[in-house]
Amino acid sequence: MTYGRLRAGLAGGIAMAALAACSETTEPATHDEPAAVETVSTGDSCSALAELALEDTVIVSSGLVEAGALELPSAPGARPVDTSALPEFCRVTGSIRPTEASDIYFEAWLPLDDSWNGRFMQVGNGGAAGAVVYSSMTAPLTRGYAVVNTDTGHRGAMGDFSWAMGEEERLTDYQYRAVRETTLKGKDITEAFYGAAPDASYWFGCSTGGRQGLVEAQRYPDDYDAIIAGAPANNWPPLQLSSIHFLNNLSDDRLPVSQLGLLKDAAIAECDGLDGLSDGIISNLAECPFDPASLACAEGDEPASCLSPSAVEAARSLYAGIITSDGTVAMPGPGYGSESEWAAYVTPFFRIGTSYMQNVVLEDPDWDPATMDIDTHLAMLVEHDQGRTTAMDPDLSAFVENGGLLLLYHGMADGIIPHDNTLNYYQSVVETLGEDVASEHVRFFSVPGMGHCSGGDGASAIDWISAIENWDQSGVAPALIEATHPEEGFTRPICEPPYTVTYDGEGPEDDATSFTCEAP
Template sequence: MHKKIPAARITLTLIAVATLSACGTTAMRSTPVACAELPAALASLKNVRVTASKDVAADDKGTPAHCQVTGVAHERTGVDGNAYAIAFEMRLPQAWNKGFLHQVNGGNDGKVVPATGALGVLAVNGLQRGFAVISSDSGHAEADPANKHFGLAQGNAFGIDPQARRDYGYTANDTLFTVAQSLIQRHYGQPPARNYMAGCSNGGRHALVAATRYADRYDGILAGAPGLNLPKAAVQHAWDVQSWQMVHPADPDIRKAFSPDDMKLVAAKVLQQCDALDGAADGLVNDLGRCQSVFKLADLQCAGDKTAQCLSATQVTALDRAFAGPRNSKGEALYSDWSFDAGMGAGNWRFWKLESQIPPWDKLPLIATMGAGSLSYVFTTPPTMTNGTPAALLNFLTKFNFDTDAPRIFARNDLHTESAMQFMTPPDVDDPKLSAFRQRGGKLIVYHGNSDAVFSVNDTQRWFGQLQTNAGADGAAFSRLYSVPGMAHCSGGPATDQFDALGALVDWVEKGQAPQALTASLNPANKEVPANWSASRTRPLCAWPQVARYQGGDLESASSFRCVAP
């Protein structure tokens, strides 16, 4: 049975096809349109409204002179009676490098992040490199006043509307691509020579979805910390909360399950047992896989009463349970297991998993507030209409049933005809091939922090390993995965977390220079770098499954390490 495609989307697709047909041997050229004239020039696009355009001067922070365009597409009324639209911003630099960068954003989306092509690991953003960049809210507004009564779930309530779910999952990106191609053609008088997509977290998920659904459009895709199984990762939130509540059964306050010093103790034990596995005691665990067989959490269990130098038996049990990943009563895995790494004692890990410092959240962690709202409203079908107070959201996770509630991420009904796993994940997530993307010559770089508290690096490695198996000898010819020791979610943590993955991708696509090790340095914005690390420290990030081993020489230099098989 074929779905009826809205006429407006057919119109946009035809425009894109006409534009993209010029990306072959002969580019379609036309008279460039000035920035101020773009709203009128794009007035013929159905169901797209350019609301403003203006020239922006270069600033002293490296932002180049550019044309900034804002607009909306597919304005409509949802099944909940609320107004919806795909709001977007595009920035078109005067010194254009003839490339397009589709910036896909993280979290629940819901707001138009400035279209600069910025990522936490990059020192130079996409706009500064000369890319024309588009960014959007993916079809819903997180601060919609109509949803204010949902409390902390205000940014999740769009999940009531099935089209808003689809836009969030993938269809907004379809629309935005065609809008961007039209803007570029009108403003510069020619289509882009290359198309890229880049994002981290949910943005990384967007990127891997595009590599499957829109393989014919992108020459290069950069996916950071990809939530490729995001609905399953949301089930982990409930598993974590219920694990933390086991620590003190008489007082199941998850914020008290592990003190900051407790988690620093775990991180220190990881370093004690795993740091030197790569030949260098430098505060980084390069051989993460080997570490998992060497590290024994039970070694931290107190022989008697709990002290500052050990963990209680219930703490050890809770951490073991959480890191094994969620399961139903049959023992079937519902998401992924996790790796122990040295970043567990850092603030980002705690913020996600155990405790925040945000009073409106009652200082609960992100998984118990924003994460609970996503699982409740967006990833379960039908949506679970949970009260948006901290207590109610926490209670939703506390009572979440892994036999009867977890399957609802796969559920559909007459209104919500696509399950969360269908609209959120790459269609071939369990058996990735990326055949069309590979055959057109597309290049993919994925990176993931080993201390990510949101999405398991193990899940990404398993996905990538299956991709390599399916691609055979062609796997390394189009894809690379870099896991980053100590790095938290997208950036931060005790890590060398600044590296030019975007530059490596561009060189691969445009110069045929396949990346090997990426050189990572300390990010000046990272406040979790240990004080005893040299400010000049660099490290190689090896293409997975290789790991960096110390060869001798300056311990602070990447040149002293070599990428080898684990």
């Protein structure tokens, strides 16, 4: 498959950047008293939304925000959100309360009539949520979307589930109800403001946001016409054990975090050239033969430049994933080239699996993650979840019968959620729907060198919104999509598995037209 003919339009620091890219959800919510916004006369349609009567909903504020004038609360550890290019828009804040325990904060940003593209979009969260993801709302707004987001019903950091202990209703809000309620109320607000229902409704989210999108497709197949789901955290129970597995293996007496760069460099050196070009990017994970034992220390080696026997064992265990005693791979391991991002799970604020086990499953804040037993604790996770957070159902027949389109993507160098988890889910969907139906409604793109949701060594700047718009409007599914490295500017095609990006050996190495998508 030739791109030219089908053109469609140190370790800890890298790990922290990967988490920031996880829908940018490091902002703790400070919205119990939303920042005041400038309003015009009480007769205008924006301020009038304050009087809109919606079931189980309190509209806290509504008012016009002048172009480039939005001020957002700052928070420790949060990336600043650039609002200077935002157009004038109507900002609505509110709380949805379907149960006595619920307080689902949301915001709706509505472009003015002459700027609205006629469409509605909800954007997703990351990790444990707990904040509105302002950084994910800006791009849809500038493109003319009526865009909404929610904190999913609690306030907290993205790796923290302490709020959920003994709070079944609030946990349900996080699992699926908050997104559904925000979808319904967001559409009602959109229709009330413009006097017409949106022509189309799209979902866009990565990580937890990818899981949320799949939950919508599986539980509420009528809600969205098209869903973009990146690196979805949909295989929930073993993903929590994977977090703990990283924590237990990344230590000075096992595999020191300081040696993750050594692993990554060796893996890239081993497998970079499989695509015909040595550019620091692994494009063919399936054929990569890397074994961390190649870095085992020999007599006379400097300890910092090689792996101890325990480090080799730990690395092999992490690459293998979460495996039960009968040999079942419950969660694949991370791909080669993702090693720098593994350190995220060791940071105090993102021990998410440990927090979930302590506060949600065991209700024991003193539980020691070092005591994790895969068989025992996986069974407990599955029993507790009952499919409420998990979104692994491959039967999307109701969604596709409504004309729904699903665009999946995943970075091949994702060290937070393994790429092959999404590949396995996609293959199960194709098998369930049949290749003919799936080819019209489902696409999955693997992005070489991209980390968790974005970033990494590969070309990771990708216009997913245009891809889904073009697909929805033309009826023609994307075959290839172009990606750009955000700093260095080189371009690459991204391909659907089992095709892999391959250099043609002749053209400019920084141009996507010099690469093809080749079958294995």
